[in-house]
Amino acid sequence: MKTVQVAAAIIIHDGAVFATQRGYGEFKDSWEFPGGKVEDGETWEEALVREIREELDTEVETGELVDMVEYDYPSFHLSMACYLCTVKSGNLVLKEHEAARWLDRENLNSVEWLPADWDLVEKLKNYLQE
8 A cells, every 4th residue: 555645734823723625636525734745855844834835825834743643545544744833924825725714622523524634633622722
């Protein structure tokens, strides 16, 4: 089974985390944390900065590694590095996603997350204010 390496941005502001809804592919309409595939020669952090620039027209700074998710989908294994990120500039413009929401602790389970994200969502409750 092939392994896909992905970096995901955990952007938290005012006690809420930024979530995006996929607008394409096998998991269209599911919710995820923005980010994308790590290309050859890139570090996880470099990939994340590039992906957020491409997908959201925003510059971020990566911080703490929150989680390293390992998940088996039917056709591939996902390795996903999830970093806390700070917005340096930009307005999180949706260029590839259908929708986005700021989800606080109470509403974190109100969207249909991708299967690989469920454990991460539970961990994030510790990062969000009650």
